[in-house]
Amino acid sequence: xxxxxxxxxxxxxxxxxxxxxxxxxxxxxxxxxxxxxxxxxxxxxxxxxxxxxxxxxxxxxxxxxxxxxxxxxxxxxxxxxxxxxxxxxxxxxxxxxxxxxxxxxxxxxxxxxxxxxxxxxxxxxxxxxxxxxxxxxxxxxxxxxxxxxxxxxxxxxxxxxxxxxxxxxxxxxxxxxxxxxxxxxxxxxxxxxxxxxxxxxxxxxxxxxxxxxxxxxxxxxxxxxxxxxxxxxxxxxxxxxxxxxxxxxxxxxxxxxxxxxxxxxxxxxxxxxxxxxxxxxxxxxxxxxxxxxxxxxxxxxxxxxxxxxxxxxxxxxxxxxxxxxxxxxxxxxxxxxxxxxxxxxxxxxxxxxxxxxxxxxxxxxxxxxxxxxxxxxxxxxxxxxxxxxxxxxxxxxxxxxxxxxxxxxxxxxxxxxxxxxxxxxxxxxxxxxxxxxxxxxxxxxxxxxxxxxxxxxxxxxxxxxxxxxxxxxxxxxxxxxxxxxxxxxxxxxxxxxxxxxxxxxxxxxxxxxxxxxxxxxxxxxxxxxxxxxxxxxxxxxxxxxxxxxxxxxxxxxxxxxxxxxxxxxxx
Amino acid sequence: xxxxxxxxxxxxxxxxxxxxxxxxxxxxxxxxxxxxxxxxxxxxxxxxxxxxxxxxxxxxxxxxxxxxxxxxxxxxxxxxxxxxxxxxxxxxxxxxxxxxxxxxxxxxxxxxxxxxxxxxxxxxxxxxxxxxxxxxxxxxxxxxxxxxxxxxxxxxxxxxxxxxxxxxxxxxxxxxx
Numbered sequence: 001x002x003x004x005x006x007x008x009x010x011x012x013x014x015x016x017x018x019x020x021x022x023x024x025x026x027x028x029x030x031x032x033x034x035x036x037x038x039x040x041x042x043x044x045x046x047x048x049x050x051x052x053x054x055x056x057x058x059x060x061x062x063x064x065x066x067x068x069x070x071x072x073x074x075x076x077x078x079x080x081x082x083x084x085x086x087x088x089x090x091x092x093x094x095x096x097x098x099x100x101x102x103x104x105x106x107x108x109x110x111x112x113x114x115x116x117x118x119x120x121x122x123x124x125x126x127x128x129x130x131x132x133x134x135x136x137x138x139x140x141x142x143x144x145x146x147x148x149x150x151x152x153x154x155x156x157x158x159x160x161x162x163x164x165x166x167x168x169x170x171x172x173x174x175x176x177x178x179x180x181x182x183x184x185x186x187x188x189x190x191x192x193x194x195x196x197x198x199x200x201x202x203x204x205x206x207x208x209x210x211x212x213x214x215x216x217x218x219x220x221x222x223x224x225x226x227x228x229x230x231x232x233x234x235x236x237x238x239x240x241x242x243x244x245x246x247x248x249x250x251x252x253x254x255x256x257x258x259x260x261x262x263x264x265x266x267x268x269x270x271x272x273x274x275x276x277x278x279x280x281x282x283x284x285x286x287x288x289x290x291x292x293x294x295x296x297x298x299x300x301x302x303x304x305x306x307x308x309x310x311x312x313x314x315x316x317x318x319x320x321x322x323x324x325x326x327x328x329x330x331x332x333x334x335x336x337x338x339x340x341x342x343x344x345x346x347x348x349x350x351x352x353x354x355x356x357x358x359x360x361x362x363x364x365x366x367x368x369x370x371x372x373x374x375x376x377x378x379x380x381x382x383x384x385x386x387x388x389x390x391x392x393x394x395x396x397x398x399x400x401x402x403x404x405x406x407x408x409x410x411x412x413x414x415x416x417x418x419x420x421x422x423x424x425x426x427x428x429x430x431x432x433x434x435x436x437x438x439x440x441x442x443x444x445x446x447x448x449x450x451x452x453x454x455x456x457x458x459x460x461x462x463x464x465x466x467x468x469x470x471x472x473x474x475x476x477x478x479x480x481x482x483x484x485x486x487x488x489x490x491x492x493x494x495x496x497x498x499x500x501x502x503x504x505x506x507x508x509x510x511x512x513x514x515x516x517x518x519x520x521x522x523x524x525x526x527x528x529x530x531x532x533x534x535x536x537x538x539x540x541x542x543x544x545x546x547x548x549x550x551x552x553x554x555x556x557x558x559x560x561x562x563x564x565x566x567x568x569x570x571x
Numbered sequence: 572x573x574x575x576x577x578x579x580x581x582x583x584x585x586x587x588x589x590x591x592x593x594x595x596x597x598x599x600x601x602x603x604x605x606x607x608x609x610x611x612x613x614x615x616x617x618x619x620x621x622x623x624x625x626x627x628x629x630x631x632x633x634x635x636x637x638x639x640x641x642x643x644x645x646x647x648x649x650x651x652x653x654x655x656x657x658x659x660x661x662x663x664x665x666x667x668x669x670x671x672x673x674x675x676x677x678x679x680x681x682x683x684x685x686x687x688x689x690x691x692x693x694x695x696x697x698x699x700x701x702x703x704x705x706x707x708x709x710x711x712x713x714x715x716x717x718x719x720x721x722x723x724x725x726x727x728x729x730x731x732x733x734x735x736x737x738x739x740x741x742x743x744x745x746x747x748x
Contacts, residue, residue: 116585120592125639128584144738145639176737179581179642303633 004132004163005034008096011139011169012040017067019043019058019432020096021051025071026111027098030163043432043461046453048075050425052082052153054457056091057389057429060412061437063216065092065146066429072098073111076118076157081419083122086153088416089237090214092146093153094139095123101161102130115157124152132165140172149182150301151214183302186317186325194296194313195329197270202343203292204230205268207253207282210237210415211275211299213408217320221274222246224323227330229344231351233261235276236400237415244384244404250351251360254282255551256397259358259562262551264351265290266558273297275319278308279416288556298322358549358562360401369518371395371470371541375402378440378468381525386438387412387430391423391447394476397547399442421450424467428454431463438466438529445471445495452504458534459508466528469538471498472545480546484565485553498538505536512536573602574628575647575654577724578617578635579732582608586640590617593634599623603656603721614642618724643732651727657720658702663690663713672712679705 002010008031012020019041024032035042045051048070055066070079076097086093100109116128125145127138135158142154198204212221212234218241225232225248233253234241242249251258253265265271271293276282283289286308297304297311298319305314315322362376375398382388384406390396390413405411412430414422427441443451448469458465479493505512510533515524521539528535549560580586587606594601602620609616623631628646635644647654660681664672672691676683681695690713695705699722709715 117588120585120588121596126585140740172740174737174739176735177639178734180639181636181733181735301637303630303637307630 001166002168003030003034004135004158004165004167005030007132007135007167007169008139008158008163009034009038009040011136012067015065015140015143017065020067020069021045021054021058021429022069023048023051023071023075025075025098027100027160028069028071028075028163030160031069031096031098042069043428043457045425045428045457048078049081049421050428050451050454050457052079052086052093052095053419053422053425054429054432055093055095056082056086056089056422057412057426058433059086059091059093059429060426061387061409061430061433063214063409065094065143067094067096069096070098071111072100072115073113075111076115077113079155080118080122081417083119083153083155085414085417085419085422087122087124089414090151090210091153092151094142094146095153095155097155097157098163099128099157099159102159103161105159115155119155122153123155124150126155126157128157129162130159132162132167133170135162136169136172137175141175141177144175145177145180149180182300183316184300184318184321186298186315186322188325190313190315191322191325192329194315195326195333197294197296197313198228198272198326198330199333199337199339201270202340203267203269203347204228205264205271205293206230206232206248207235207265207271207273207276208232208238208241209235209274209276211319212238212241215275215300215318215320216408217275217323218242218408220320220323220327223327224330227327229348230272231260231264231348233257233264235279235282235415236413238276239400239403239411240405240408243406245406250355252400254279254557255284256401256547256549257282257551257557257560258355258360258401259549259560260351260354262549262557262560263354265293266556267350268293271295273299273311274323275299277304280308283308284551284555284557284559362402365518365542367517368542369515369521369539371472371545372398372402373518374468374470374521374539374541375399375442377521377525378442379403380522381529382438382440384410386410386440387427387434388440388442389413389423389427389430391441391443392418392420393444393446394472394480394545394547395442395444395470397477420447423447424451424454427465427467428457428461428463431465432461439464441465441467443467443469444476445469445473445498446475449495449498455505455508455536459510462533464533467534467536468528469501469536470541471538472541472543473498474543476545477547483546484550501536501538505534510534510536512538514538514540516540572623572625573620574623574625575652575722575724576619576621576632576635577645577647577652577726578619578641579609579643580615580617580638581640581642582613582615583640586615586638587617589638589640590619590635593631593638594619594621597631599631603719605721605723618722620722642734643730645726645730647724647726652724653727654698654722654724655696656699656702656722657694657696658705659684659718660693660695660706660709661690661716662693662709663715665713668712672709675708675712679708681705
């Protein structure tokens, strides 16, 4: 006989799980006892939130379901931020939580929390497993739901007595969720009409999002963009979906998007939205967004169609399959009638002109390291091939603007939720999933201090993560808004007391170094990458640099501010 | 504006919470909600009346249809449907008014389900307007206490129910088979 805990691990093995990120506790004791003999790797993080972020890092880097595990009560509540993060960015996660024994549920037992209720809105779906008989079905269903359709986090809450109950794994031969309808194929007539619209458009503009990454549709996207030879933007979640060096790639659009990206959106007569959701950070003032454009919207989630912007032509389906068919339909059209090459060429030239007028360019300075300079050196050393797990804030935006990713799943960031403290644990997950890849964690001094405990995980697991702290001594993005919109009254954004990184990294047994001069930047990055093992590089950057272009809140995206209004001084 | 949504859902713990959670997360107030088993005991039928702007309705129904436990959410606000509500009314009346009350009840098709010296308990069904009217008439005769069921509705159109087929798992093959 085996028990519930062993059945959980049997289910995970059958789902081909290699690695779990977790933290043990009272009610998960049976599970951890079973793990003692299991071939599944368990990575002990230092906080449950980071277990979920690390599982996300794994999932984002591989496209496979990331798994995290926590005990009841505080363990489960600590997962919440990570679950919402995965929900917002459509990342497949299965979270396993322990629960107090069934007879104690509802009695305010020690470490009891209503995990099922609390995580209802943080997950794509969740389960409270009350009998051993339901356990394998629930776990396999969780993996199925997490990975299919629009991916997302699923939580399985398992009481201790269910983990302890004696029984055998009963194989699950099928999953039947009659209410879980996933539309993958795309309506053939709609796709034909989309091809027609694209063919007739004079100023088509491709707006590709994280859905391309989730659907592994990069190749189809490239073929599509080249087929119609239109300018294309990738959203924050979609960076790398089209190579950053591709001639048709413009940049990221939106609040900190480039001039060309936002003007392109604003002047296009056809917006081809692929696996993207017209997020407010992309559209700016919605009523003024892409005012001249008809919209083709391809998404696997029918609820995204028309949610923010009405679609003139919706296609519900898996963007990979839809793009394949769309490319075919375009080939068929090409045989029937010629493209309006003249209009298209004029449009391409116009976008190129915008790019020339206001390029996204790194800034260099004499005595201090400009943050953009740091990012451009990081881009140089990455060569478009390294994984970059970013935290949240100014450094994230500069990286999104200036890094060029040759492939999807290299750029890992918390897009929708914007969770500070994401970068370092996400890098842990990514490095474990991709042991041979060069993995950078680019973090601000704020977010880094939220995840310092995970330096122990990095040291224990001997992960050769290169941690780059872009250190301006401030919560830079909040300060930017205080400067621009709150009369430069800097309230609670100064981060004094940053630790000595040599001592800090040294305490964990690896190298740390602080860098202040631009001259040393390139060689220091080289040393950081070349030295085996983890490395903590603290880069002191110009403190008062702000991210531009910037679309002020509530403005239309073509009304972006391109440079600081006046030289800024701090009171 | 009040919108009427009918849902067919799995009769499982938490299913109700998922639906109401969608509404409360958006700050919508539920005017009434009824839920009970269907002919198939594994399924429930829910009727919800909710106060939202008409343009938000389509998005809300799409979100409901996304819920794994929901088989079908349909908008009955403007669709051909029969809508009924049941109310139980306890009315205290003076002896001399007892006959009049019963006469009034008859006009509304209400019937007494309990009678005592103090008054009656009456049961009435109808559309909400009719019930409102009945309440105001009864209220004119004396002190009343009311429990309303909330709206239940049945669509008059045959709507095809599209369900997801089972997915077979390769791993599910018994190990020792």
